[in-house]
Amino acid sequence: MDSTRRMTIQSKNSYNVVMGLKEVTERPSDAKKILQSCDSSCRTCEKSADLCTSCPEGKFLIHGTCVSACPQKTFGNVASGKCEMCMDGCEVCSDHWHCQKCQTEQEQPRFLHQGRCLQECPEGYFDDSETCKECSGSCKTCTGSATKCLSCKSPLLLEQWKCKPACSEKHFASEGICKHCPEMCQECIHDQTCKECVDEFFLHEGKCVQDCPSQFYAEDKHCFPCHADCKNCDGPHSDDCSECAIDFFVLYRGMCYEECPEGTYYEEATKDCQVCNRTCQTCSSSTACLTCRSGLMLNHDGHCVVLGYCSHTEYYVEKALTCQPCHKKCFRCSGPTEHQCLGCANNLYLLNTTCVETCPDGYYVDSDEGQCSPCHSACVTCAGKHSSQCLSCKPGWYRQGKGCVNQCPSGYFAQNSTGSCERCHKGCKECMGPQPTDCLFCDTYFYLLRSKNECVSSCPEYFYESKDNNVCERCHPSCRTCEGNGAFSCTSCVWSYSLLGGMCNTDCLVGEYKVQETPGKEPKCERCDSSCTECKGPGPLNCTVCPASMQLYLEESRCLPCCSGSDPAGTPECCDCSETQDDCVLRITLPPENKSKTTFFVITCILLLLVIGAIFFIWRKSRVKTQAVNKGGYEKLTNPSKTFPSYASNYHEGPSYQEDQVIEYRDRDNEDDDEEDDIVYMGQDGTVYRKFRYGLLEDDEEDELEYDDESYSFR
Template sequence: MWSHLVLRASLPVLHLTLSLPLCLRRPFISESACFCCCLSGEYQDSDGECRACDATCLKCTGPRREDCISCGSSRALEEGHCVAECAKGKYRSGGQCHLCDHTCATCKDAGPANCTSCDTDKFGVERYLHQGQCLDACPETFYHTSKRTCQPCSENCRLCSSPNHCLQCNSSFYVSDGQCVKLECGEGEVEDPDYEECMPCEEGCRKCVLYNPRHCLSCIEGFYNFQDGCYKNCPAKTYSVEEEMTCAPCEDDCMSCDEHECYWCEADLLLSEGQCVSVCPDGFYGNEDLNECEECHPDCATCSGPENGDCLSCEEGRTLANGECVPEREVCPIKTFLNDYGVCEDCHPSCEFCSGPEKNQCTKCGKGRFLTMQQTCVSKCSVGFFASQLSGVCEACPQGCSLCADALRCSRCQSSRRAPLFLQNGQCVTECVRSGMCPVAA
């Protein structure tokens, strides 16, 4: 009875199977259809039957070689074909062939740095293989080969056309029979990289710097080293240190010195006891000819010159009279002078102070009068001089000036037909400057 029930139960299923289309190979049944799954190396034709792919294909859409859609591990898919090797200009990855970078002739992976060979690219540029890249020119120290590769030049060669034909060497080397030979320079010489020969260093150098023969690294015997140079005698503002054969700098304002003191100062400064000063100490005056501070006369505390009549101030117990420091008891009243007999004698009436009785022995004038170079007192200074209210002296006008108000402003020029002068902006000039008109001086 149980077998009958089983048979009856299976009859609907059997009936359903017989009523559907024929399924081949690996059929499976659903409630309404029969589905087929073809094996690898097969495809399903229009009748639903599984047919064999081309022998090169792992999977395909048809029977032809170009119908492949995937390949076995030993082949790669390229435009529907399963090939053992990708075409030139392509590389294999993920079971497929991909285009190389446009610079590569062949490659092993994507990008311009994975080339394995080079040729003329699609733009017509000739390329050469160097470290995985196809370059339009080989880098320095490499040369082009007929196989489109870059090969290294010989040692110390910067530019070559073959391994045995160097055209240019590295610094300190020169070309000889296609090879680079070390340039050996003697004492006092350095390599000339432009002409591949030795050139002399600056005088006194034992060794100097490449590209700068004036920069000395060491000096020959008898020369002093100072600031990258060699000197037979130490330059201005330095002094020699014999033990080290070097030059040491003086103080900033000193032009000539040794290790102990300065001997000569820069302009506008005065030498005082081995130092450079702008003002001399008390008891000294500035000698502008020698640029030195020199001692005043012993009678003076301060002075403007070396004589006893150049005093500006006096020591205690003495008083200033006509530039001299005299004992206070020897001072004569105004308009008198002390004669050789120690007696106060009258000055010339034109003098306020004097050194003698004559009118050309005045040393200072009264109010409204001015002392000339001839030691006379006048109310009006001569041509070429002006009356200085500050000093009470007739002081010289600027050069070429016959009439002036002070030492800076001229109002009339000294002029002649042979040497005409023109007044412009308070100065006497030989030619007018284009800043305005200037009249000819009378």
């Protein structure tokens, strides 16, 4: 062995490792050891040259071997210099916490998400080549791609893998998903409840049908019920029948009778009552009278004729045994006046026994009979006898489609401002207005929340769904959720109560709530707020049961008094106890002091504005007068001593006045007329001037004007 690479040491140990060398025993009989070089791949080794115990920089130890790259499921730990295992399920990783590729197993696939391997991607991510990628912003969950949504973030709705703010036509929203309406349905609220049908179909009990069934008539794309007398009809009233509900009844002018009324006969061909000839009082057919009207007599042919066989434009006078002419408007008559006609001349219509050019309100032109026939009792004006032929409705009646009704049908409400029946919101079955919070009754699968008058698909906390009347009914006060009324139907409890066998219990007395509970010790309880009978916590906003004459306002868990009809302003916040005894329907009234304060503030502001306006007006007026003075002229007075003797004498008697004097002189006959004021001015030399307004002097006076601007001043 090369002497330069061999050393002999004395040692009691079997092996001693030196960096780059290994210790070998040459003679087992003695303790001399020989150190040999490790394999070039090792930094240190033992037992053999290629059994590494550590590796050079840049390499990692695994199973006694140094490698440049660690095998799959391991990673090179620079700190320890070893290949260490990745986390469970990881194929390739950079350290213990950051996987880069997961193991591929058909039976149990793994998905890479934020450096970890999961059995499935979390919500908001989808699997893309065994890597979890984030869904698009509107998706709550997705599959296959970021934009192929499985569910949406509220309040968006899922339709055909996309999230939308509202469902498209012929779809409805249910649990965040847009679902297709039933067949032939244009608008719906449930897969079993249509609210509007496509053209040529009619809505009947939530379904779309081509023809309305018996005892219903079609109007406004809906099937409405007939009157109880009718088997089939064309309107809602008793005179809208086209077939009678009772088989042996007969039909006349849309009404059902036990027998044909006087003036009509039963026609076998049409199976109804037809009106007799107008000359007949009663008849057996259209050509055979049984009795005649007044003034006519029955001949042997069964016809009613005028006595004496007068012409169609004459009537018979029995006393004179002669025929006399009818009024010119009449074609057949019973007397000489225009109010005794039995028929009318051309272009006139018989109204009772008078011929008129046009039918008045309440009547329509019956061209077949040549007369004015009465409209339906609901109509002011009409085009026919049925209520569906009204052109305008009487007061207290409402326009419904083509007709008039005194009560709007189910699904409609009376709009007084327009005098018509208008559709309820699609969420309501019956309503009192157009809003979704105007519901009175709900369709199947929906429940009325009476505190808001709104139909909901599922009842909120503290309520359960009563399928008998489709109403959200109140749970017992101790229940948070329940399956029915009573204390034994709870499924979860309000705070500080515990559920046991469907009942919510508390360890405290009535009127107390549990503050804290220590194992092995009695719970600590405190009194409820004075506004509560029972409660779930401190203060007035944790009530569960209220005193008599008060109701629980669930949204805030506080007790409010019932509204007083005599003094509504006395309770600004109160519950309308007439609406329901189970839930508070909140009513808010503005206190009178607030109203008076508001009124006082408004009046004060108006008065203040008027005062400011008056001050501004006076100031402007004074400015105008000042400007008028500055722009004025002065007229020299020829004999001032005669006109104003006192002024002149005063001036000369007071020589101490070295400054100008301005003296105002008002016309004694017109003291209140500011516009006519004259101002007299005396100069230093004793000359007196009178100030005047431009435009008031005559033309011949203009030459006499003089000015003394320098000496003029005000005091």
